[in-house]
Amino acid sequence: MAEPILEVRDLVKHYPLTQGVLFKKQVGAVKAVDGISFTLRKGETLGIVGESGCGKSTLAKVLMNLERATAGQVLYKGEDISRLSGAALKAVRRNIQMVFQDPYTSLNPRMTVGDIIGEPYEIHPEVAPKGDRRKAVQDLLDVVGLNPEYINRYPHQFSGGQRQRIGIARGLALKPEVIICDEPVSALDVSVQAQVINLLEQLQQDFELSYMFIAHDLSIVRHISDRVGVMYLGKMVEIGTDLEIYDHATHPYTQALLSAVPVPDPSDREKRERIILSGDIPSPANPPSGCRFRTRCWKAEERCSTELPLLAVPELPAGGARHESACHFAAERETAAAA
Amino acid sequence: MTTAPEKTTAAKDRPVPGTPLLEVRDLHVEFKTRDGVAKAVNGVNYSVAAGETLAVLGESGSGKSVTAQTIMGILDMPPGRITSGEILFRGQDMLKMSGEERRRIRGRKIAMIFQDALSSLNPVLSVGYQLGEMFRVHEGASKKEAKILITHDLGVVADVADKIAVMYAGRIVETAPVHDLYARPAHPYTEGLLRSIPRLDQKGEELYAIKGLPPNLYKVPAGCAFNPRCDAATDLCRTESPALHQVTDRDGAELAGRASACHFWKETLRG
Numbered sequence: 001m002a003e004p005i006l007e008v009r010d011l012v013k014h015y016p017l018t019q020g021v022l023f024k025k026q027v028g029a030v031k032a033v034d035g036i037s038f039t040l041r042k043g044e045t046l047g048i049v050g051e052s053g054c055g056k057s058t059l060a061k062v063l064m065n066l067e068r069a070t071a072g073q074v075l076y077k078g079e080d081i082s083r084l085s086g087a088a089l090k091a092v093r094r095n096i097q098m099v100f101q102d103p104y105t106s107l108n109p110r111m112t113v114g115d116i117i118g119e120p121y122e123i124h125p126e127v128a129p130k131g132d133r134r135k136a137v138q139d140l141l142d143v144v145g146l147n148p149e150y151i152n153r154y155p156h157q158f159s160g161g162q163r164q165r166i167g168i169a170r171g172l173a174l175k176p177e178v179i180i181c182d183e184p185v186s187a188l189d190v191s192v193q194a195q196v197i198n199l200l201e202q203l204q205q206d207f208e209l210s211y212m213f214i215a216h217d218l219s220i221v222r223h224i225s226d227r228v229g230v231m232y233l234g235k236m237v238e239i240g241t242d243l244e245i246y247d248h249a250t251h252p253y254t255q256a257l258l259s260a261v262p263v264p265d266p267s268d269r270e271k272r273e274r275i276i277l278s279g280d281i282p283s284p285a286n287p288p289s290g291c292r293f294r295t296r297c298w299k300a301e302e303r304c305s306t307e308l309p310l311l312a313v314p315e316l317p318a319g320g321a322r323h324e325s326a327c328h329f330a331a332e333r334e335t336a337a338a339a
Numbered sequence: 340m341t342t343a344p345e346k347t348t349a350a351k352d353r354p355v356p357g358t359p360l361l362e363v364r365d366l367h368v369e370f371k372t373r374d375g376v377a378k379a380v381n382g383v384n385y386s387v388a389a390g391e392t393l394a395v396l397g398e399s400g401s402g403k404s405v406t407a408q409t410i411m412g413i414l415d416m417p418p419g420r421i422t423s424g425e426i427l428f429r430g431q432d433m434l435k436m437s438g439e440e441r442r443r444i445r446g447r448k449i450a451m452i453f454q455d456a457l458s459s460l461n462p463v464l465s466v467g468y469q470l471g472e473m474f475r476v477h478e479g480a481s482k483k484e485a486k487i488l489i490t491h492d493l494g495v496v497a498d499v500a501d502k503i504a505v506m507y508a509g510r511i512v513e514t515a516p517v518h519d520l521y522a523r524p525a526h527p528y529t530e531g532l533l534r535s536i537p538r539l540d541q542k543g544e545e546l547y548a549i550k551g552l553p554p555n556l557y558k559v560p561a562g563c564a565f566n567p568r569c570d571a572a573t574d575l576c577r578t579e580s581p582a583l584h585q586v587t588d589r590d591g592a593e594l595a596g597r598a599s600a601c602h603f604w605k606e607t608l609r610g
Contacts, residue, residue, distance in 0.1 A: 147540035160399070189398035190491050191568075194535040201545070219494070223537030223546070242542070253346045262494030264536050266517045269498055 004075075005176055005210050006040040006063070006096075011072035013055075013062050017285060022251030030285045032058040034234035035072070037311070040178065045204065045211040047242075049218060049257065051281055054231040056214050057241060060180050063212070064098055065089060076178075096126050097176040101183035107155040113166055114151035116143070120173045127174050140169040143206075143325075163194035168199065172207070180212045187218065197224060202285030218261045222246050230254045233292040234284055236311055240323030248323075250314060250330035253293045291328070299329045342344075359386035360485040361410070368405050371417065377556035379405040379419075381509035386582075387485040394488045394517075396532075398553045401506040404453065407489045409453055412441050427526030441575055447484075454490040493536055497521060502596055505529050507552040508564035509568065511583060512600045525586050525599035525608040527569045563602070568606035575602050 011323045014029035033055045039047050059060055061067040061075060065081065074082040081092045100106040118137045121128045128136040138148035144165040149275075155163055164184065165243040169191050170178050181200065185193040197220065203209060215221050221228060222242050224325050230253065238251040249255050256275040282288055294300040313322055314330040368380035386479055387393040397403035408414040410426055410433070426433045427477040428444050436444075445451070487609040490496060496503060496517070505513040505521050505528065513526040525528040534547040554560070563581050566572040586597035601607055 161552065188494070189553050190532055191398060191535060191553065193551040194537075194546040195550075197537070198545050198548055219537045223542060262492065262498045264493040264497045264521065264533065266497040266500075266521055 001080060002042040003223050004039045005042045005077060005080075006212075008063070009037050009041070009071075009073040009075065011059070011074065012070045013058050013067060015071045020216040028285055030283075031234050031287060032284055032288070033062060033285075036231075036234075036236050038229055038236060038239060040210050040212060042177070042210055043204070044226045045213050045224050045318050047221035048214045048218065048231060049221055049228060051230035052216075053233075053281055055092065055234040055284070056231050057182060058259075059231070060212070060214055063180060064096060065093060075144040088122065094127070094174045095176050096178045096180065097174060097183045099171045099179060099181045100168050101257070102187050103160055103167050104187065106167055107163060109155050112121040112152050112154060112160075113137075113141070113146075116155070117168060117169045117173055120170065124174055136173070139170075140172055143172065143193075143203070144169045152189070159192075160188050161195060164188060164196050168196075169172065172203065175207070178210045178212070180214070182214045183216065183225045184213075184219065184288060185214065194218070200224065212242065218246075218257065230257065232286065233282065233287050235292055235326065237293065237327070238323070238325045239311065242327075244272045244323040248334055249330055250325040251293075251322075252297050252299050252329075254325075255333045289325070293327075299327075301329075303328055343379045347513065351494065355449065357529070358388075359427075360389045360391075360429060362386040362425075362427040363406065363486075364408065364425040364427065366406060367422040368402075368409055368411065368419055368424075369422055370412065370419055375557050378509055378559065379556055380409070381478050383424075383506070383509070383511055384509065385504045385514070387487060389485060392486040392488060392499055392501045394490060394497055394503045395506060396490060396493070396503055397506035399489055400508060400553045400556050402509040403489050403506045406506075407451055407453065409444050410449070410487075439580075449487045452486070452488045454492060454495060456490065492530060505532075508559050509556065510564070511598075512565065512602060514583075515586075515597045516595070519597060520595065522609055525597065526601045527571055527607055528565050529604075530607060531568075531570075563600070571603055571606070581601040 007339055011033055013033040014036055016026045017028040017030060018024040019027045021043050026056065036059065038046070048059070049055050049140065058067065062069050069082040072082065073080045075093055076095065084092060114134065114137050117140055118133050121136070123134050135150070140153055141148045141150060146165050147163060158166065184200070185196050188196060200211070202222065204211060213221060225242050227239065227241050228245040229236050230245065231237065232253050238245065238249060238254045245254060248260065249258060256277050259273065259275040279296050282292070282295055287294045288305070290305040290307055291297070291300070294304040297304070307328065309326045309328045311324045313324055313325040362385055363385050363420045366380050366383045366572055370379055381400065383406050385393065385395070387403060389467050395403045395406065398430070403413065405419070421434065428448070431482065432548045433441050433444065457592070486499060488495070500517045502516050503514065504511050505526065507528050513524065513529050515525070520529065521533065523535060531547070531549040535547060535549055554564050560567055562577045562579055563572070566576040579602070581600045583598045585598045586594045586604060586608060588594055600608070
């Protein structure tokens with residue numbers, strides 16, 4: 001198994017809720033990320049899925065140090081980077097880059113492509129000395145499948161897929177080891193998504209990159225991920241290899257998510273057994289006691305409201321499952337198809 | 340079972356068998372902008388019967404949304420302009436109706452659901468399921484409604500549609516009942532889309548990707564608009580725009596609801 005590159009330990013991000021104008025008093029907190037632990041290994045892709053509001057984008061921001069963690073640790077090659085500032089933070093940031101969702105708004109329209117991709121070199125001139133920058137940017141354009149002669153064009157002269165390639169080139173500029181991709185293809189046309197996914201996979205091989213791939217499309221996440229983590233209301237509820245999560249999920253929430261994935265095959269649509277969750281996702285400012293999913297769970301019992309289930313390998317006959325699931329009653333789902 | 344509830348349905352609202360509730364005929368819509376004239380909708384025909392769900396599938400620049408906006412009477416004019424065509428609701432041209440008449444129909448008789456790339460629906464739990472729910476609620480309210488789903492998502496389509504119209508560069512390039520389209524597409528664009536979705540049994544392999552970019556409506560390629568992206572394009576495809584051909588089986592029998600705007604639809608279908 002490859003060595004860990006990023007270890008996240010009990011990570012917490014709370015946003016305080018205050019009352020009063022002059023004398024602000026904290027009256028609560030939005031618990032966007034509330035105690036998450038996982039490991040990202042060198043060269044692997046960890047997919048993160050969950051409904052909007054589950055905290056997956058906040059998690060990305062905290063890992064990028066765009067937001068300060070309230071508690072917990074983010075170890076990059078064994079060193080806690082969550083408390084760094086100044087030069088030390090700058091040095092670490094070089095190694096963890098991000099690719100954003102919307103290629104239409106994440107690129108400055110007044111900057112040329114060359115300036116956008118080369119901008120990180122202003123902060124980290126050691127990566128590409130001034131005289132070499134134009135060449136470095138042209139190489140990056142080539143790497144992401146764009147014509148190096150486009151260096152002086154502006155973002156509006158490119159299609160959505162091409163803009164996402166520009167965003168990826170910028171993410172690669174500092175030769176990072178980790179790239180956090182937040183919904184990198186969801187704004188793209190279907191016929192272009194496959195091109196960008198293939199590009200990301202190619203780059204991973206060529207540069208030994210580790211990806212955290214945050215997305216809502218469970219089919220794409222499965223395609224690209226080695227392991228997948230499922231988030232619900234600021235918690236990781238299940239994590240495992242793609243096979244463990246997609247074929248042997250033991251957490252009821254994961255099972256509900258998977259049962260609702262639209263499958264591009266109409267032939268079995270009448271046979272599919274969907275799990276219908278009741279109610280809305282609760283507010284992260286006032287999450288349910290015990291297991292956060294219990295208010296929508298068909299398996300919930302008294303114990304679930306009093307005892308927080310820990311993310312751990314289930315002890316009992318959960319169908320022989322050996323991956324972590326945060327449910328007191330973790331068990332594989334029995335479907336008509338499997339029976 | 341009792342037949343009593345039927346009473347409440349006014350006779351005139353009852354669907355006439357064989358008559359589509361909504362029919363779009365040879366619709367042309369263009370946009371005049373600084374960059375020139377974009378032919379966003381270029382001779383589109385489709386129909387949907389009461390109780391039926393039509394999915395209009397397409398990417399940016401396909402004209403799917405402009406067609407839908409025209410039907411719903413929410414097209415921005417200018418810059419948009421309907422240059423020809425009819426939108427028939429039970430045989431009556433909605434384009435010639437008063438605003439009030441049109442509003443009444445589109446509110447109650449046609450359920451138009453836009454599912455954009457950046458969906459406002461809950462991103463995980465799940466678009467297909469939620470649309471299904473939405474439709475089921477609608478059906479409870481009125482079995483007479485026609486449902487049109489405007490989408491780019493082949494998963495959602497497979498979940499809820501009865502039939503599909505695939506659009507590309509302002510034209511319909513393929514129509515088919517839902518099962519036929521997924522089992523045996525008759526247009527290389529449809530085939531490419533289906534092949535480009537990640538499939539669980541091909542994990543780890545490179546995805547099939549349609550080459551090139553969605554069309555630029557200011558300079559639609561000559562001949563078949565899809566030809567620069569098509570693996571099977573020939574000189575014919577680069578010069579002659581293909582008609583929307585009725586699709587037939589090997590014996591020449593027409594396949595109901597199936598049409599393809601590809602010179603080589605037979606090869607695609609049987610390839």
